[in-house]
Amino acid sequence: MTAHELVVIGGGPAGLAAALAAWEQGVRDILILERDNQAGGILNQCIHNGFGLHRFQEELTGPEYAGRFIDLVKQTDIQIRTDTMVLELTEDRVLHTVSPQYGYETFRAGAVILSMGCRERTRGAISIPGARCSGIFTAGAAQRFLNIEGYMVGKRVVILGSGDIGLIMARRMTLEGAKVLACVELMPYSGGLTRNIVQCLNDFDIPLYLSHTVTDVRGRDRLEQVVVSQVDEKRRPIPGTEMVFDCDTLLLSVGLLPENELSRQAGVEIDPRTNGPVVWENRECSIPGVFACGNVLHVHDLVDYVSAESEQAGKAAAAYLRGERPAGTEIRITNGSGVAYTVPQHFHRGTDAVEFFFRVRAIYKNAAIRVMDGQTQIARFKREHMAPGEMENVKLPKVLLDRVQGDTLSVEIEEGAQ
Amino acid sequence: MDYDVVIIGCGIVGAACAYELAKHDLRVCVLEASNDVANGTTKANSAIVHAGFDPLPGTKMARLNVRGTAMMGELCRKLDVPYRNNGSLVLSLSESDDGILQKLYAQGVANGVPGLALLDRTQTLSMEPNLSPAVRGSLFAPSAGIVNPWELCLALAETAVRNGAELRLSAPVTAIAQTAGGFCLTTPNGKLTTRYAVNCAGVFSDRIAVMAGDRSFRIQPAKGEYFLLDKSEGTRVDHVIFRCPSELGKGVLVTPTVHGNLLVGPNAAPCDADDVANTAAGMDFVRVSAQRSVPGINFRDNIRNFAGVRANSDRPDFIIEASAAAPGLIHAAGIRSPGLSAAPAIGLEVLELLRQAGLELRKKETIIDSRKRVRFHALSDEEKNELIRTDPRYGRVICRCETVTEGEIVACLHTPIPPVSVNGVKRRVGAGMGRCQGGFCGPRVQEIIARELGIDPTKVLMDWEGTWVLSGETKGGTAQ
Numbered sequence A: 001m002t003a004h005e006l007v008v009i010g011g012g013p014a015g016l017a018a019a020l021a022a023w024e025q026g027v028r029d030i031l032i033l034e035r036d037n038q039a040g041g042i043l044n045q046c047i048h049n050g051f052g053l054h055r056f057q058e059e060l061t062g063p064e065y066a067g068r069f070i071d072l073v074k075q076t077d078i079q080i081r082t083d084t085m086v087l088e089l090t091e092d093r094v095l096h097t098v099s100p101q102y103g104y105e106t107f108r109a110g111a112v113i114l115s116m117g118c119r120e121r122t123r124g125a126i127s128i129p130g131a132r133c134s135g136i137f138t139a140g141a142a143q144r145f146l147n148i149e150g151y152m153v154g155k156r157v158v159i160l161g162s163g164d165i166g167l168i169m170a171r172r173m174t175l176e177g178a179k180v181l182a183c184v185e186l187m188p189y190s191g192g193l194t195r196n197i198v199q200c201l202n203d204f205d206i207p208l209y210l211s212h213t214v215t216d217v218r219g220r221d222r223l224e225q226v227v228v229s230q231v232d233e234k235r236r237p238i239p240g241t242e243m244v245f246d247c248d249t250l251l252l253s254v255g256l257l258p259e260n261e262l263s264r265q266a267g268v269e270i271d272p273r274t275n276g277p278v279v280w281e282n283r284e285c286s287i288p289g290v291f292a293c294g295n296v297l298h299v300h301d302l303v304d305y306v307s308a309e310s311e312q313a314g315k316a317a318a319a320y321l322r323g324e325r326p327a328g329t330e331i332r333i334t335n336g337s338g339v340a341y342t343v344p345q346h347f348h349r350g351t352d353a354v355e356f357f358f359r360v361r362a363i364y365k366n367a368a369i370r371v372m373d374g375q376t377q378i379a380r381f382k383r384e385h386m387a388p389g390e391m392e393n394v395k396l397p398k399v400l401l402d403r404v405q406g407d408t409l410s411v412e413i414e415e416g417a418q
Numbered sequence B: 001m002d003y004d005v006v007i008i009g010c011g012i013v014g015a016a017c018a019y020e021l022a023k024h025d026l027r028v029c030v031l032e033a034s035n036d037v038a039n040g041t042t043k044a045n046s047a048i049v050h051a052g053f054d055p056l057p058g059t060k061m062a063r064l065n066v067r068g069t070a071m072m073g074e075l076c077r078k079l080d081v082p083y084r085n086n087g088s089l090v091l092s093l094s095e096s097d098d099g100i101l102q103k104l105y106a107q108g109v110a111n112g113v114p115g116l117a118l119l120d121r122t123q124t125l126s127m128e129p130n131l132s133p134a135v136r137g138s139l140f141a142p143s144a145g146i147v148n149p150w151e152l153c154l155a156l157a158e159t160a161v162r163n164g165a166e167l168r169l170s171a172p173v174t175a176i177a178q179t180a181g182g183f184c185l186t187t188p189n190g191k192l193t194t195r196y197a198v199n200c201a202g203v204f205s206d207r208i209a210v211m212a213g214d215r216s217f218r219i220q221p222a223k224g225e226y227f228l229l230d231k232s233e234g235t236r237v238d239h240v241i242f243r244c245p246s247e248l249g250k251g252v253l254v255t256p257t258v259h260g261n262l263l264v265g266p267n268a269a270p271c272d273a274d275d276v277a278n279t280a281a282g283m284d285f286v287r288v289s290a291q292r293s294v295p296g297i298n299f300r301d302n303i304r305n306f307a308g309v310r311a312n313s314d315r316p317d318f319i320i321e322a323s324a325a326a327p328g329l330i331h332a333a334g335i336r337s338p339g340l341s342a343a344p345a346i347g348l349e350v351l352e353l354l355r356q357a358g359l360e361l362r363k364k365e366t367i368i369d370s371r372k373r374v375r376f377h378a379l380s381d382e383e384k385n386e387l388i389r390t391d392p393r394y395g396r397v398i399c400r401c402e403t404v405t406e407g408e409i410v411a412c413l414h415t416p417i418p419p420v421s422v423n424g425v426k427r428r429v430g431a432g433m434g435r436c437q438g439g440f441c442g443p444r445v446q447e448i449i450a451r452e453l454g455i456d457p458t459k460v461l462m463d464w465e466g467t468w469v470l471s472g473e474t475k476g477g478t479a480q
C-alpha cells in the first residue's frame, strides 16, 4: 500500500480545481485518479461554446475550459493517473484501484476528495412503456457518439426532457442534418437554462411541448414511432391527447444522478434530496477528511460554479491536512416552502461567510428568498425570476450568521414579494 | 443425410437438448432464427429454479421440474453459471390463501419436492423481515433457487459446440418437407437434410409443427412484464417471494437475482408471439401487486423494464412427444414455466424419445463437460494482479457499474459462440447490465466489438437483426 497526502477521485473539472487549490495551499503530495484515458471529465464531450463566462469572462468550449485547468495542473507536481478506476473506498480512507499499467493497487490517503461527477437517468429510471427496440439513447451517450466517436445515431429525432444536455443535443443533431421533431417536457416549465431554450430550440424552430410526456414507443427492431401525450396537474397522461411522431431516435434528457456508489460504500451520509453527500460549509462529508465537490455533490448547471465549489473543498482538505479542525457547534439548514434542497446541509457556528446553493420547486416571479432563524428573519433576497432548472445561491456574511440563535436555519421562498 | 439430428431453436430447451445429444456419436446441428442464442423467452423470465409444487402430480411438468431442479446445482457448478439455492416462500395473505398453501404442500409432497415446510407468521417474518405485516404464514421450499437463464443457455450451447455440435445463427427454418427416412429443412441460406428433428421453437413451436403437417396443438402466447431494480434494492428480500397462485397464474413475485438486483413481476396478458413491449397497465399492475407482499420496494430505483412471452398452449402440460403426424419429429414445445427449471431434465427426456424413435445413442469416448470464464470482479486482489500482468486489458474497466473489464469483453468475442451485438456482449459478461444501462460503456463496447470482429462500428447492432444503433458518420467524420 502506498500513502499519499491527498487523493482526488475523478479528474473532471471538480477534481482538477480541488487539486489545484490544495496545491496552492501548500499540499505537495497530491494524486488524481481518473478512470478515463484523459482528464477533463464530461467536458471532453461538450464541444459547444458557453463554458467559463463567469470564470474567465470568455466563451470557451468544454475541452478548452478543461484544458486550462489541465495546463495549470501540469505546471505543478500534482500527479494525474488516467485509465485508473477506483473500485472501493473505505471509511479509513484506503482506496482500491485498478489500471492496465499498475494492476490492482491500494492507497492510503491523508484526505480524500470525492469528485466522481454524475451519470444520466435512463429509460428504466422513468419506466417509459413500449417496445424494446434500438434507437433510444440517453442524450449524453448520443453526445459521446457524435462528439468523441464521430458517429450519428439517427435521422429523425424526438427528445424527452428539456434539460440542458437534451437542448444542446437538439441543436447538435440538427446541425448534423437530422430532423428534430419535438422536445417533450413533463413539467409545465423547462428544466434547462433559458439561454439554451432560445439558442437550441427557438433558433431552429423545434417545438417544445411542456406538460407532455412519451406514453408509448413503437418499433419491432429499430424505433419507428413515439407517442406523446399531454399530462394533467398530477402528471398523468390525458387520454385523447396523443400525438404520434414518426422517428428513428428518442433521446432522453431526464436528469442526472450523482455517482455516489463509492461514497455509500465508505459509509458517507447521503442526502436523499440531492443524492449527494451531506456536507459542511467547507464541503467535508460525514467522514472526517473526506470532502466532496462538483456534480457528485449536487448537479450543477454551470461548470464555473463547479470550479468555485471545488476550490473550497481543496482548500478545506489542505487545512485538514495541516491539522486544522473547524470549531463551533452545528447549525443545520432545512428547506422551507418552495426549496427542494440546500448545499451545504449544515455549518459550524462562528464560521466565516457561507454561500448556500439550492434549487426551487417551481417557477417564481417577483419572489424573495428568506433565511429564517425560527420566527426571526436573518436575511431576505429579492429575485425577479427563479426556476428549478437554474441553481440559486445566496451568500450570508459572518455578521448575519453570528446573529443566529437557534440550531437550525431555514431557507424558504416568499411568493408575491414586492 | 447431412445430420442425424437437427434442433430447431436455441433457447434453454434447444440448448439442453444439444448439450445431451452432443455427448453422443451423432451429427448434430442447431438452427436458431435469431443472431444469438437465448434471444427468445429464455432471456426474459423470472429466472427462478422452481421447487416443483405448482404443477399437478402426474404431469410431465411436475416430473421434469423436480428432476431438473435437482440437476441444476451440479450443472451450474460444472458449466460456471451463476446459481444460488436461496429457497422460496409462498405467502398467505388471507384465509383462503391458507387453504391454498395446504394444497400446494400436499401437491409438492406428491411431486417429490424435498424439504417443504409450512411456516407460521413469526417464522416467516423472521426469515424475511421486509414482508407485509399482513402475512399469515408461508410455504417454504428449500430446494428453490435463482439462476442466470441466458448464461445457462449459452453455457449449454457452448459446451455442445465444443463437443462437436454445429450451431447456425440467423437461420430460421421456413419450411419442412418429409423425405424418405427424415426431413429436408429450408432456411434462407439453403436446405439441409436430417434423420430426426427436434422442435424447440418456443412461442413459435406450433408454427414449426404446422410446417411438418402437425396441427395437434396451438400456442397461446401470454406476456409477463417486469421491473429490474438497482442493487441498492437487491437485499430487500433474500428468498424468492411468491404470492398464492390463482386463476391468473403464479402471481407477482419478488426475488433477488444472481447478479444482486431485485426482480419484480410478472403480470399475465394475452399477446402476439413477438410482442415484448411494456405497457403502462402491465407495469402498474406489477407495481401495485408486489407492494402487497413487500411494501417497502423503492420503484424509484428501477433500472430496466422488460417483458417475456410465455409459450402457453391449448394443452395443460408440456408437449414433449414424438409427433404422430410427422414421424422423426420430436416436440419439446409449449414449454412454459417451469421450463427453465425443467430444461436439464427435458434434454434427457428428448434423448430418450429419440432413442425410442430408433436413434442409436453411443457415448463419445471423451467429452468436454466443464466451462470457466473470468469474472474479474469476483477475483481476489492477487488474482486480479496476476491476470492484469498477463493481459493488461483486464486492468481496464469498461462497464463501471458492474466492473467489467476490456479483457473479459475481448475474451467473450473469441468464444465458440461469439456475440455480434452490444446486448450479446452484455448477456455474456454483464457489461451494460448495471444502473447506467450502458450509458457509459455502450459506445466503448460497440467500438471493441467492431475492432475484434473486424467490422465497421455502424454495422454493430444493439441486439437482433434490424436493431441498428448508428446511422453513419458525422460531417466531421470519425476522429481516430
Ligand SMILES: Cc1cc2nc3c(=O)[nH]c(=O)nc-3n(C[C@H](O)[C@H](O)[C@H](O)COP(=O)(O)OP(=O)(O)OC[C@H]3O[C@@H](n4cnc5c(N)ncnc54)[C@H](O)[C@@H]3O)c2cc1C
Pocket (backbone or CB within 6 Å): A009, A010, A011, A012, A013, A014, A015, A033, A034, A035, A036, A039, A040, A041, A042, A043, A046, A048, A049, A050, A051, A052, A084, A085, A086, A087, A115, A116, A117, A118, A140, A143, A164, A165, A168, A259, A262, A293, A294, A295, A296, A300, A301, A302, A303, A304, A306
Ligand atoms: C452533457 C453536458 C453538457 C453540459 N453543458 C454545459 C455548458 O454548456 N456550460 C456549463 O457551464 N456547464 C455544462 N455542463 C456542466 C458541467 O460540464 C459539469 O457541471 C461539470 O463537468 C461537472 O464536473 P465534475 O468534475 O463534477 O464531473 P465530471 O465532469 O463528470 O467528472 C467526473 C470525473 O470523475 C471520473 N470518475 C468517476 N468515478 C470514478 C472512479 N470510480 N474512479 C476514477 N475516476 C472516476 C469520471 O471519469 C470523470 O472524468 C454540462 C454537463 C453535461 C453532462
Ligand SMILES: Cc1cc2nc3c(=O)[nH]c(=O)nc-3n(C[C@H](O)[C@H](O)[C@H](O)COP(=O)(O)OP(=O)(O)OC[C@H]3O[C@@H](n4cnc5c(N)ncnc54)[C@H](O)[C@@H]3O)c2cc1C
Pocket (backbone or CB within 6 Å): B008, B009, B010, B011, B012, B013, B014, B031, B032, B033, B034, B037, B038, B039, B040, B041, B042, B043, B044, B045, B046, B047, B048, B049, B050, B171, B172, B173, B174, B200, B201, B202, B203, B204, B205, B208, B223, B224, B225, B266, B308, B309, B310, B311, B335, B336, B337, B338, B339, B340, B341, B342
Ligand atoms: C414471464 C415468464 C416468466 C417465467 N419464469 C420462469 C421461471 O421463473 N422459472 C422457470 O423455470 N421458467 C420460467 N418461465 C418459462 C421459461 O422461461 C421458458 O419455459 C423457457 O425459457 C422456454 O425456453 P424455450 O427454449 O422453449 O423457448 P425460447 O427461449 O423462446 O427459445 C425458442 C427459440 O426458438 C427460436 N425459433 C423460433 N422459431 C424458429 C424457427 N422457425 N427456426 C429456428 N429457430 C426458431 C427462437 O428464436 C428462440 O430462440 C417463464 C416464462 C415467462 C414468459
